[in-house]
Amino acid sequence: MSRKEDKQIHLHDVTPGQERFCAEVLNGLRKPQKELPSKYFYDERGSYLFERICALDEYYIPRTEVAIMETYIEEMVELLGPDVLLIEYGSGNSTKTRILLDHLCPLAAYVPIDISREQLLRATGALLSDYSGLEVFPVCADYTSGFELPVLNRPNCRQVVYFPGSTIGNFDPVPAKHFLEHVASVCGPDGGLLIGVDLKKDPDVLHRAYNDRQGVTAAFNLNLLERINRELNCDFQVEWFQHYAFYNPWEGRVEMHLVSLRDQTVWLDNVAIPFAKGESIWTESSYKFNLDEFQQMAAAAGFKVEHVWTDERQWFSVQYLVNTGETTS
Ligand code: AVI
Numbered sequence: 001m002s003r004k005e006d007k008q009i010h011l012h013d014v015t016p017g018q019e020r021f022c023a024e025v026l027n028g029l030r031k032p033q034k035e036l037p038s039k040y041f042y043d044e045r046g047s048y049l050f051e052r053i054c055a056l057d058e059y060y061i062p063r064t065e066v067a068i069m070e071t072y073i074e075e076m077v078e079l080l081g082p083d084v085l086l087i088e089y090g091s092g093n094s095t096k097t098r099i100l101l102d103h104l105c106p107l108a109a110y111v112p113i114d115i116s117r118e119q120l121l122r123a124t125g126a127l128l129s130d131y132s133g134l135e136v137f138p139v140c141a142d143y144t145s146g147f148e149l150p151v152l153n154r155p156n157c158r159q160v161v162y163f164p165g166s167t168i169g170n171f172d173p174v175p176a177k178h179f180l181e182h183v184a185s186v187c188g189p190d191g192g193l194l195i196g197v198d199l200k201k202d203p204d205v206l207h208r209a210y211n212d213r214q215g216v217t218a219a220f221n222l223n224l225l226e227r228i229n230r231e232l233n234c235d236f237q238v239e240w241f242q243h244y245a246f247y248n249p250w251e252g253r254v255e256m257h258l259v260s261l262r263d264q265t266v267w268l269d270n271v272a273i274p275f276a277k278g279e280s281i282w283t284e285s286s287y288k289f290n291l292d293e294f295q296q297m298a299a300a301a302g303f304k305v306e307h308v309w310t311d312e313r314q315w316f317s318v319q320y321l322v323n324t325g326e327t328t329s
Helices: 018-029 044-054 061-080 095-103 117-130 173-187 203-209 216-232 291-300
Strands: 002-006 009-013 084-089 107-114 158-163 192-198 241-248 253-260 264-268 271-275 280-287 303-310 316-323
Touching: 009 117, 018 216, 018 264, 044 117, 044 216, 061 095, 061 192, 061 303, 061 316, 084 095, 084 173, 095 107, 095 117, 107 117, 158 173, 173 192, 173 291, 203 241, 216 241, 216 253, 216 280, 291 303, 291 316
Parallel strands: 084 107, 084 158, 158 192
Antiparallel strands: 002 009, 192 316, 241 253, 253 280, 264 271, 303 316
8 A cells, every 4th residue: 555645635545556457457358248347437538538428418317416416405414414524435526525515514524535546636626725624535546446544533423425426336236235335334333325326217318328429428438448558558449349338127237338340359468359240348337226126235235225315207316324234135
């Protein structure tokens, strides 16, 4: 583990190195159904493209979530209580967090965690200048695998984890349960989790959200190959791959793939990776839930759903879960 300092921002940096990136890419590309971990979308360009996705008309998630937060913020803050130590997983540009920061008072401290170092530093700098007196302890980490949080001496505060955007949907069911168990251990016996959960809906709405007309989602998906070329010295011919996203109703998830447009071979680290025409690399799953399904998953990880807020169309939910310390399976 290493600590790096950046001006006045004290960054706790536990990001995985390039070796792990290379090993995970190779491991995924050697599977019968080739796959790449979606956490690697978020280099500097990927984070920029994701921000553009969030501004698209078709991508309803951020708009709907912000509207729910703004409508019910007083109720949320009341449930969270005073002296909260707010820990955010996948904080990105911390836009939605500002709604909480504007209302949570007093706040013990804010710990944003993100894999994208540049974005984390930018967001932390902006928060420090906009919220005088706010203590921010940024952590650069891959939160999908184990890492240590900085030890903060705040004895009388309640730890609340904030996990918006339905990023929980990017985990498969077993890792999702493990992730929630990890969150339960982070927030402790009287802690809580405020989480954004995307709900099942008309597949046409989902299809449009992941196949936008401007092609921003396609560029976001293809940037993963460009990143691998840039950082791992690989030779993907990016124009020979095509973005393909669809809703799989049996599994309740949107799947994103990159489909090879011809027979081709890609070289990475002296390993040849053959592609047949039409073969795909599975780059992301985005699970959609109904309220019962999510409640069961949360209970299996030791959480009780205390409150659910949704929009009128019931497209998205923000939920407050409390740690019961008991798992149901
Ligand atoms: C970050 N995550 C919740 C997004 C999603 O909807 O699964 C990532 C994304 N992929 C394509 N568009 C957005």
